[in-house]
Amino acid sequence: MANAKPKAEQRQPWQDPEAKPYIEIQDVTKKFGEFTAVDDVSLNVYQGELFSLLGGSGCGKTTLLRMLAGFETPTSGRILIDGVDMARIPPYLRPTNMMFQSYALFPHMTVEQNVGFGLRQDGTPRGEIAQRVEDMLAMVQLHGYAKRKPHQLSGGQRQRVALARSLIKQPKLLLLDEPLGALDKKLREATQFELMNIQDKLGVTFIVVTHDQEEAMTLSTRIGVMNAGRIVQTGTPQEIYEFPNSRFVADFIGSVNLFEGVVTEDEPEYVRIESPAAGGTLYIGHGISCVPGAKVAVAIRPEKMQISREAPTAGADNSLSGTVREIAYMGDLSIYLVQLDSGKTVKVTMPNLVRSAEQRLTWEDKVYLTWHDTAAVVLQS
Amino acid sequence: MRSGYIPWGERMSDQGRFIPLLLDRIPPLRWLRRLFPSGQSLVILVPYLWLLAFFVVPFVIVAKISVSDQATAMPPYTEIVRSVASGQLSFATGRPAPAAAAQPAPAQPAASSDDAGDEEQATVAGGPPEDVEGGLYVKLNWDNYGYLFSDNLYYKAGKNAVFTAFISTVLCLLIGFPMAYGIARSPTTWRSTLLMLIILPFWTSFLIRVYAWMGILKNNGLINNFLIWLGVINDPIPMMNTNFAVFIGIVYSYLPFMILPLYSTLEKMDLSLLEAAEDLGCRPWKAFLQITVPLAMPGIIAGSMLVFIPAVGEYVIPELLGGPDSLMIGRILSNEFFSNRDWPVASAVAMAILIILVIPIVIFQHYQNKQAEAGA
Numbered sequence: 001m002a003n004a005k006p007k008a009e010q011r012q013p014w015q016d017p018e019a020k021p022y023i024e025i026q027d028v029t030k031k032f033g034e035f036t037a038v039d040d041v042s043l044n045v046y047q048g049e050l051f052s053l054l055g056g057s058g059c060g061k062t063t064l065l066r067m068l069a070g071f072e073t074p075t076s077g078r079i080l081i082d083g084v085d086m087a088r089i090p091p092y093l094r095p096t097n098m099m100f101q102s103y104a105l106f107p108h109m110t111v112e113q114n115v116g117f118g119l120r121q122d123g124t125p126r127g128e129i130a131q132r133v134e135d136m137l138a139m140v141q142l143h144g145y146a147k148r149k150p151h152q153l154s155g156g157q158r159q160r161v162a163l164a165r166s167l168i169k170q171p172k173l174l175l176l177d178e179p180l181g182a183l184d185k186k187l188r189e190a191t192q193f194e195l196m197n198i199q200d201k202l203g204v205t206f207i208v209v210t211h212d213q214e215e216a217m218t219l220s221t222r223i224g225v226m227n228a229g230r231i232v233q234t235g236t237p238q239e240i241y242e243f244p245n246s247r248f249v250a251d252f253i254g255s256v257n258l259f260e261g262v263v264t265e266d267e268p269e270y271v272r273i274e275s276p277a278a279g280g281t282l283y284i285g286h287g288i289s290c291v292p293g294a295k296v297a298v299a300i301r302p303e304k305m306q307i308s309r310e311a312p313t314a315g316a317d318n319s320l321s322g323t324v325r326e327i328a329y330m331g332d333l334s335i336y337l338v339q340l341d342s343g344k345t346v347k348v349t350m351p352n353l354v355r356s357a358e359q360r361l362t363w364e365d366k367v368y369l370t371w372h373d374t375a376a377v378v379l380q381s
Numbered sequence: 382m383r384s385g386y387i388p389w390g391e392r393m394s395d396q397g398r399f400i401p402l403l404l405d406r407i408p409p410l411r412w413l414r415r416l417f418p419s420g421q422s423l424v425i426l427v428p429y430l431w432l433l434a435f436f437v438v439p440f441v442i443v444a445k446i447s448v449s450d451q452a453t454a455m456p457p458y459t460e461i462v463r464s465v466a467s468g469q470l471s472f473a474t475g476r477p478a479p480a481a482a483a484q485p486a487p488a489q490p491a492a493s494s495d496d497a498g499d500e501e502q503a504t505v506a507g508g509p510p511e512d513v514e515g516g517l518y519v520k521l522n523w524d525n526y527g528y529l530f531s532d533n534l535y536y537k538a539g540k541n542a543v544f545t546a547f548i549s550t551v552l553c554l555l556i557g558f559p560m561a562y563g564i565a566r567s568p569t570t571w572r573s574t575l576l577m578l579i580i581l582p583f584w585t586s587f588l589i590r591v592y593a594w595m596g597i598l599k600n601n602g603l604i605n606n607f608l609i610w611l612g613v614i615n616d617p618i619p620m621m622n623t624n625f626a627v628f629i630g631i632v633y634s635y636l637p638f639m640i641l642p643l644y645s646t647l648e649k650m651d652l653s654l655l656e657a658a659e660d661l662g663c664r665p666w667k668a669f670l671q672i673t674v675p676l677a678m679p680g681i682i683a684g685s686m687l688v689f690i691p692a693v694g695e696y697v698i699p700e701l702l703g704g705p706d707s708l709m710i711g712r713i714l715s716n717e718f719f720s721n722r723d724w725p726v727a728s729a730v731a732m733a734i735l736i737i738l739v740i741p742i743v744i745f746q747h748y749q750n751k752q753a754e755a756g757a
Contacts, residue, residue: 100656106657
């Protein structure tokens with residue numbers, strides 16, 4: 001990725017067994033009646049991290065966030081923040097602040113009063129409140145809007161007021177619920193970088209809930225992918241993308257072509273997988289721990305395959321032939337839907353490296369897809 | 382001309398535009414189009430007509446009676462505008478100016494008159510100058526209003542009414558707010574049932590419910606009998622015919638009018654605002670004062686108005702439950718009207734009540750408009 005990642009990514013506290021986690025979620029389960037919203041989740045988040053909880057709607061990510069803020073009580077399990085058990089600590093005494101999905105700005109207060117609300121509760125002297133509110137509004141580029149009411153602001157401005165309000169108390173832990181959900185694409189990108197700057201500047205630990213994988217990828221030091229109340233994989237954006245541990249994660253993050261198959265050759269250096277779906281044998285250039293005959297799925301990202309009209313030279317690792325059915329020109333890249341000879345349709349992307357008004361490939365072209373023996377991931381669950 | 386019409390017409394829905402559109406197509410008749418109001422103005426017309434028929438007209442009649450003289454007649458007051466010479470215009474406008482102009486010479490001396498038989502009402506109260514030679518004659522009797530100020534009774538009754546209504550409104554708010562809050566925060570499936578329970582008393586007559594309170598409050602009523610049976614008291618506590626009973630009656634009767642608007646504002650409230658407040662370090666009771674109460678303000682004001690306004694003019698409750706000292710302006714009005722048969726003074730009292738009520742409403746409206754401007 002092109003963007004400059006904050007330093008937090010370079011030091012990887014989760015790799016360090018000595019590091020003390022700032023937030024410890026231990027075997028937390030939350031049930032609403034019969035429904036289990038969060039199912040036995042354990043997670044450690046370290047100081048200065050920007051951790052994203054990523055998942056579809058109803059996967060329990062918001063419930064987990066609300067338990068951290070104190071709006072919900074775990075049915076079982078413990079949550080520790082900075083080593084302190086939060087079980088008996090009400091929201092107003094927790095060292096956390098939350099930015100709500102709906103922003104939850106107080107409609108009867110001006111921007112200034114909204115942002116200063118947290119400080120007023122603590123009895124901070126007036127002069128100091130005024131100063132800090134001003135500084136905070138300058139940081140989110142809202143100077144001059146202090147006297148407005150929330151309904152006089154645009155969606156993006158409201159979102160920045162909400163951010164300023166949740167940051168003004170300089171919380172140790174900032175919880176963000178779909179922080180960029182309501183913004184248009186340009187503003188989203190700008191805000192993403194703003195968030196990372198703030199995180200760098202203030203050293204706050206962020207936990208972000210989002211359903212938007214792109215947002216999670218750009219922002220996070222680590223991502224926890226959630227499904228049906230469980231965290232199915234935790235890792236850096238790169239790990240999650242390149243080494244998904246399950247069909248669900250591979251499918252949820254980015255797009256992927258999955259080939260179901262059976263392991264036929266299992267050597268320490270390589271494996272061969274017989275896949276009727278692909279119409280042939282797939283060669284993986286590294287060993288995996290599995291038994292021959294195991295049912296697995298081979299996942300290949302669309303951009304990891306090369307598409308060409310020329311037949312590959314003999315000895316290529318993996319090669320499948322098919323016909324171009326659909327082309328989507330996206331500007332920077334083109335997406336091709338190729339129907340393999342086996343009948344399965346796969347998605348391939350190619351960057352448009354050469355400036356040309358015409359597509360190099362057109363509909364119904366007979367093409368060959370090739371990929372390197374390290375490009376694919378074998379998924380066993 | 383035409384270009385002025387068409388775009389305006391196009392902005393509206395097709396409903397109610399058929400005749401104007403038809404007329405548009407027939408050039409010689411196009412001018413007739415003005416006679417047919419568009420659908421939009423028809424819609425606006427309805428509330429104005431309603432207001433005219435049920436507020437402005439009665440108001441003008443009462444205002445007119447309030448400046449007339451009492452008379453032993455049917456109805457028991459004099460007309461304020463009369464044509465003197467026979468065959469002249471005869472209508473009541475209540476406007477003194479044109480009539481004064483129509484009067485050729487304001488000859489004041491009340492001399493003998495030969496058309497006295499024709500004007501029966503004219504024989505009362507001072508007697509108008511009957512010798513005017515034709516034209517309109519207007520006599521406005523402001524003494525009815527003067528009378529309100531001369532007799533301390535009206536001032537005391539008015540003050541007492543405002544005081545009683547104010548205390549009742551505060552009590553309704555104190556009782557109604559927790560109830561409305563409770564309903565608004567109860568599970569969705571319960572809410573309509575609970576609201577129904579609030580409205581349920583309206584299914585029986587207001588009068589019957591007030592009578593029921595007599596049965597509860599009187600010396601050998603439910604409460605006293607129960608307390609005596611318990612042995613808490615030996616002699617009944619006098620509750621009937623006291624101000625206490627009046628407060629109970631008013632609060633009981635008007636409580637739903639407080640609860641319903643409060644409920645509707647509290648129910649709409651976004652609960653994440655309270656979470657946000659708590660998240661920022663605000664204790665729940667402070668969040669209630671700083672977030673819930675200000676946001677419920679429209680409901681508080683609407684409910685208070687709905688209780689205060691009818692309570693000021695309340696007549697039945699003080700009459701039935703109150704004692705001799707629970708003098709309220711509504712009771713005075715009724716006495717003037719029925720016992721004294723003094724319609725002009727009764728009307729003046731009614732006007733006074735209206736003014737008492739209109740002033741706070743106007744001030745409040747003014748304040749609210751200012752607020753809205755400041756907010757916008």
